[in-house]
Amino acid sequence: MKAKTFENLIRKVVREEIDYSLRREIKSLKEDLRDELKPTITENTTTQTEISEDTKYSLREKIMGTTPIKQHKKKNFVSDGTLNDLLNETAAGSTNTATGNAPVNMSQPFATGAPMNTNDMPEGVAKAVTRDYSSLMKAIDKKKGR
Numbered sequence: 001m002k003a004k005t006f007e008n009l010i011r012k013v014v015r016e017e018i019d020y021s022l023r024r025e026i027k028s029l030k031e032d033l034r035d036e037l038k039p040t041i042t043e044n045t046t047t048q049t050e051i052s053e054d055t056k057y058s059l060r061e062k063i064m065g066t067t068p069i070k071q072h073k074k075k076n077f078v079s080d081g082t083l084n085d086l087l088n089e090t091a092a093g094s095t096n097t098a099t100g101n102a103p104v105n106m107s108q109p110f111a112t113g114a115p116m117n118t119n120d121m122p123e124g125v126a127k128a129v130t131r132d133y134s135s136l137m138k139a140i141d142k143k144k145g146r
Helices: 003-037 053-064 081-092 123-130 134-144
Strands: none
Touching: none
């Protein structure tokens, strides 16, 4: 047998043996990985402690207050039920207009005739509020031909 043919034969046999061994090793490694990746299910066994009724009611009173919620008679503002419910909730709630710069009587905000406090306003707004608009109104009336 020639040396070159013998060398090629040995290479072929070694390749086949290596391929066979690698396939076996890869298969066993895949099985090991599958076993490791299986999800384990653990049950949480914590117990819940019961809260006494006194504590429940005191916390509820602290959050909600002790005054009962007033049930208002529902009015039909619009035909859409969802919008009507929203408008009824708004009408039943407190708008809290007595705080900040909001006038006390919202139906007639300038009915008192008292001068407006301009101390807390920006300078441009204060000038616009306190400006004398009589000359401007006369010019508008003259332009309209009155």
